[in-house]
Amino acid sequence: MPIKPEEWFLTAQERGNPATKLEPWTTGNLVRPLIHGATYFSELKACIDALEKDDLLLFSDWRGDPDERLTEDGPGVAEVMAQASARGALVRGLIWRSHLDKLRFSAAENRHLGEKIEEAGGQALLDTRVRPGGSHHQKFVIVRHDRRPQDDVAFVGGIDLCHSRRDDASHRGDPQAAPMPDVYGERPPWHDVQVAIKGPAVAEVEKVFCERWEDPAPETRQPFRRLRDHFSHMDDVPPLPKPGPPPAPAGPxxxxxxxxxxxxxxxxxxxxxxxxxxxxxxxxxxxxxxxxxxxxxxxxxxxxxxxxxxxxxxxxxxxxxxxxxxxxxxxxxxxxxxxxxxxxxxxxxxxxxxxxxxxxxxxxxxxxxxxxxxxxxxxxxxxxxxxxxxxxxxxxxxxxxxxxxxxxxxxxxxxxxxxxxxxxxxxxxxxxxxxxxxxxxxxxxxxxxxxxxxxxxxxxxxxxxxxxxxxxxxxxxxxxxxxxxxxxxxxxxxxxxxxxxx
Missing domain, CATH: 3.30.870.10 (Endonuclease Chain A)
Structure with missing residues (x-):
């Protein structure tokens, strides 16, 4: 018996947010699970490496380590994105500003990732438009192509672009480890999942990014942070290119x-x-x-x-x-x-x-x-x-x-x-x-x-x-x-x- 989406998915009214531009749901997509960070990072690197002039790379991250390698012998996250920017791709990032590193958070790492992207000609915002003590916890990447829309893809899930995430099915841990309790060892084994989406839903993930990017509120209200962002050119918010049409249907x-x-x-x-x-x-x-x-x-x-x-x-x-x-x-x-x-x-x-x-x-x-x-x-x-x-x-x-x-x-x-x-x-x-x-x-x-x-x-x-x-x-x-x-x-x-x- 065919599944009726309205019996399982939220309707627009049930979502309870009429201000959003999101469609209630889309059909015709192809979604693939990417189990483990090593699997995800390898595919993500291949997608970014294929970007050309006027292609688009958008990402949102809770924590980002610029030196985190996407493959065993490969370059770090920042270098991969910088290379895409050098080829003429438009790179835009929304990175949570984060709490202090001494509290086992990632303020320094996130800023460094943003600075590396800025140096390469991209744009990154350290986004602190959250409630006190809250965070931007979304982790997604969107890749759209100016001349190859059939290759458009969005990655959504729980995997940050940071240390400890590049583990695989053996669960021996990422050689670049983030701080964890001693019981997890020097290379904490890490189990995680992301999905790769092709089809009309890619445009919906892009809407999520655009809504946050175009929020007119300042990324931070703290004067020192605003001054620091200004001198490091991280307070510029260039307009995003007009979104292209949703990708064609790609699956069931x-x-x-x-x-x-x-x-x-x-x-x-x-x-x-x-x-x-x-x-x-x-x-x-x-x-x-x-x-x-x-x-x-x-x-x-x-x-x-x-x-x-x-x-x-x-x-x-x-x-x-x-x-x-x-x-x-x-x-x-x-x-x-x-x-x-x-x-x-x-x-x-x-x-x-x-x-x-x-x-x-x-x-x-x-x-x-x-x-x-x-x-x-x-x-x-x-x-x-x-x-x-x-x-x-x-x-x-x-x-x-x-x-x-x-x-x-x-x-x-x-x-x-x-x-x-x-x-x-x-x-x-x-x-x-x-x-x-x-x-x-x-x-x-x-x-x-x-x-x-x-x-x-x-x-x-x-x-x-x-x-x-x-x-x-x-x-x-x-x-x-x-x-x-x-x-x-x-x-x-x-x-x-x-x-x-x-």
Whole structure:
């Protein structure tokens, strides 16, 4: 039976943001999952290397390291873009200005990337048009050609152009590593996903970039930063070329772009009351779930955000959920670590109360026994609807930071994505159809092997049961304010916050 897009995708009215120029959804697209940063970076480099005079390269990034190599022996991100600019391509970047490096953020790296692009004749904006403590978390790249529109492509997902992301299926880590807790080793193994889009949806991703680029608000309101940007020529905002027509149909996939923009008193002209289509899409799609929800997520926090998942479990007695998360948070320390764990602990308790043994939660390790940091943001519902993006399942991603996700409505794509991920986690190129039981059996075997002191050959697979987190009552009381204010804040307008809706 054909899938009806209006039953799974948000309608224009359900998106709740009439100010945007985005179409509700587009058809005729070809979407391919790019599993791992090494896969994505290699394809991205090939696309940028093919740019010619008057072609267009647009990108948005949360963190960018100018020296991050896109291939093992290849040049860094900044050099690849500079070479494209030297050939006459128009290079434009929206880079989050970021918090301080001493807080394990990337202010210096992001500025250096912007400066390198400026030196090569491109233009980069350090965009801090966010709520206090928020970020521009979107990670996407658009490549459009003046004379070869059939080669136009957009990359959307969770992979930044920065250190630690260029890992592959072996999960030995990126040789250029970003700071992480010691438990992940010197080269933290990194699991991530991006998608490559061809077809009419490329023009929709371009609209997302244009709306932000053309925002008349200054990129920063701090006088020192504005002066520094002026002297480094990073406050110029040249007009973008008029967008070309949408690319011709390229495949069978229906695509909807989902976003988060917070409510701000200095409103976004393209989202005056914010946009919460990521959250709204989950609310609609999970209402259709009957068989299996497969989720990979970096955080999985917040009882408010987890409620649509819990409601789906309560209302569909046959529904099962597989959830893959990191074993350890990306922040350590006496306060930061527990503050990162408190929301997940509450969310998992809520899910298990709703679904019991129909909910299974795992983390990953490589074949050397080193934990793999799960940075992917993937959801597959009933092998019908699949989403890959920058948004995590937490209140920050659903309401406070800017986010962009690509949702695809197609049985073959959704099933193929789920099976590709399962094949890697199980070390089985042809995973069984009952992946819920296959994951459980594989994780139990590996856990038993660890409990035996790792005696005998290591069983295949990379899955381990995710341990529950317990915090003492006094420590929970101590870190809860930090969790609510800094880790997982709420960016909804007052009316939505009062009603508990998005």
């Amino acid at each position: 996939h229906a695509v909807q772009l989902l976003r988060t923009y917070p409510y701000r008193r200095l409103a976004y002209p393209f989202a005056p009351l914010g946009e919460f289509s990521v959250a709204r899409a989950y609310g609609k799609v999970l209402g259709n779930a009957r068989d299996l929800v497969y989720l990979e997520d970096q955080y999985l926090w917040s009882t408010e955000v987890i409620e649509p998942f819990a409601r789906a479990l309560r209302e569909s007695p046959e529904l099962r959920m597989i959830i893959v998360v990191p074993r350890y948070p990306d922040q350590d320390g006496w306060l930061a670590g527990p503050a990162s764990q408190i929301g997940r602990a509450d969310a998992l308790v809520r899910l298990q109360r709703a679904g019991g043994d129909r909910v299974a939660v795992y983390d990953l390790e490589n074949h050397d026994g080193v934990p793999v940091y799960v940075h992917a943001k993937v959801c597959v519902v009933d092998d019908t609807w699949a989403s890959v993006g920058s948004d995590n399942v937490n209140l920050r991603s659903w309401s406070y930071d800017s986010e962009l996700s690509c949702a695809v409505l197609d049985h073959s794509f959704a099933r193929g994505l789920r099976r590709t991920l399962a094949a890697e986690h199980l070390d089985d190129d042809d995973p069984p159809e009952d992946v819920f039981e296959a994951f459980r059996e594989s994780a139990d075997r590996l856990e038993s092997w660890h409990e035996s002191g790792c005696k005998g050959p290591r069983p295949p697979g990379r899955l381990r049961p995710h341990p529950s987190t317990e915090l003492t009552r006094w420590r929970r009381r101590l870190v809860y304010p930090l969790y609510k204010v800094a880790v997982d804040p709420d960016g909804r307008p007052p009316a939505l916050r009062r009603s508990g809706s998005f």
